[in-house]
Amino acid sequence: MNIYVLLKRTFDTEEKIVLTNGQIAEDGAEFIINPYDEYAIEEAIQIKEKNGGEITVVTVGTEESEKELRTALAMGADKAVLINIEDDVEQSDQYTTAKILAQYLKDQSPDLILGGNVAIDGGSGQVGPRVAELLEIPYVTTITKLDIKDRQVTVVRDVEGDSEIIETTLPLLVTAQQGLNEPRYPSLPGIMKAKKKPLTELEIDDLDLEEEDVEAKTKTIEIYLPPKKEAGRILNGEVQDQVKELVQLLHSEAKVI
Numbered sequence: 528m529n530i531y532v533l534l535k536r537t538f539d540t541e542e543k544i545v546l547t548n549g550q551i552a553e554d555g556a557e558f559i560i561n562p563y564d565e566y567a568i569e570e571a572i573q574i575k576e577k578n579g580g581e582i583t584v585v586t587v588g589t590e591e592s593e594k595e596l597r598t599a600l601a602m603g604a605d606k607a608v609l610i611n612i613e614d615d616v617e618q619s620d621q622y623t624t625a626k627i628l629a630q631y632l633k634d635q636s637p638d639l640i641l642g643g644n645v646a647i648d649g650g651s652g653q654v655g656p657r658v659a660e661l662l663e664i665p666y667v668t669t670i671t672k673l674d675i676k677d678r679q680v681t682v683v684r685d686v687e688g689d690s691e692i693i694e695t696t697l698p699l700l701v702t703a704q705q706g707l708n709e710p711r712y713p714s715l716p717g718i719m720k721a722k723k724k725p726l727t728e729l730e731i732d733d734l735d736l737e738e739e740d741v742e743a744k745t746k747t748i749e750i751y752l753p754p755k756k757e758a759g760r761i762l763n764g765e766v767q768d769q770v771k772e773l774v775q776l777l778h779s780e781a782k783v784i
């Protein structure tokens with residue numbers, strides 16, 4: 528089975544976000560594999576263990592993403608592909624990423640593509656479904672269970688706390704939800720082996736794409752932090768007086784009634 532995993536290198540949201548000149552300062556910040564993509568990698572490994580096949584992990588990013596790709600190789604992926612857009616793409620969005628990934632994948636004959644349900648930084652949850660649409664293959668999002676028998680696939684997906692069972696066929700794209708599995712840590716032999724596994728670097732030229740083909744469809748106007756929460760205020764006195772004061776404050780200060 529020809530398995531592909533879409534991996535995004537993300538800003539660790541445990542980090543304190545600092546804005547410098549209206550941009551999120553990345554200097555010294557910790558970057559990680561998007562946690563939902565770790566479920567996707569683990570699932571790919573378990574499928575390979577059962578059904579055989581090859582796992583390629585692919586990212587659209589910069590040279591810095593090599594570290595996260597090597598981690599995926601150390602977990603058990605066989606090959607990695609970095610589509611480096613640093614020099615060619617000035618403004619990128621979900622359209623850009625999906626277009627590049629689909630252009631790469633369309634020539635690879637994937638049986639199964641696994642991605643994360645959502646990236647913890649950008650957080651749109653758009654890339655997976657967009658890639659499937661471009662490839663004209665079915666997709667199922669937020670999956671918590673995946674069973675493959677021959678080309679028949681049974682998927683359980685999380686629908687805001689409830690479960691839905693879907694039957695479909697390969698080729699298929701799925702996006703991983705928390706609970707799908709317990710991602711493994713890379714072992715020491717895995718880390719050693721990963722150093723020798725193939726990591727191919729491509730640019731959009733190699734995919735017959737021009738800068739105009741992947742131009743972002745959205746524009747970020749402003750990035751700002753949420754307003755600081757003000758301290759609460761405690762009203763004193765008789766309950767009736769407190770209610771009167773509260774109503775008056777909601778009217779005159781908070782201006783919500």
Ligand SMILES: Cc1cc2nc3c(=O)[nH]c(=O)nc-3n(C[C@H](O)[C@H](O)[C@H](O)COP(=O)(O)OP(=O)(O)OC[C@H]3O[C@@H](n4cnc5c(N)ncnc54)[C@H](O)[C@@H]3O)c2cc1C
Pocket residue numbers: 533534535536561563564585586587588589612613617618619620621622623624625628641642643644645646647648649650651652653654655747
């Ligand atoms: C060099 C560079 C420049 C950028 N410039 C901008 C910019 O100017 N403005 C802006 O808004 N954003 C920019 N980005 C960010 C990028 O466009 C978005 O973060 C990206 O489109 C993913 O969207 P999302 O975070 O909403 O992902 P989601 O759709 O929430 O991610 C869901 C899943 O899709 C897959 N996925 C997402 N992104 C990638 C990826 N890059 N490679 C492989 N799989 C992926 C993963 O499986 C992930 O779990 C830039 C990124 C790079 C690398």
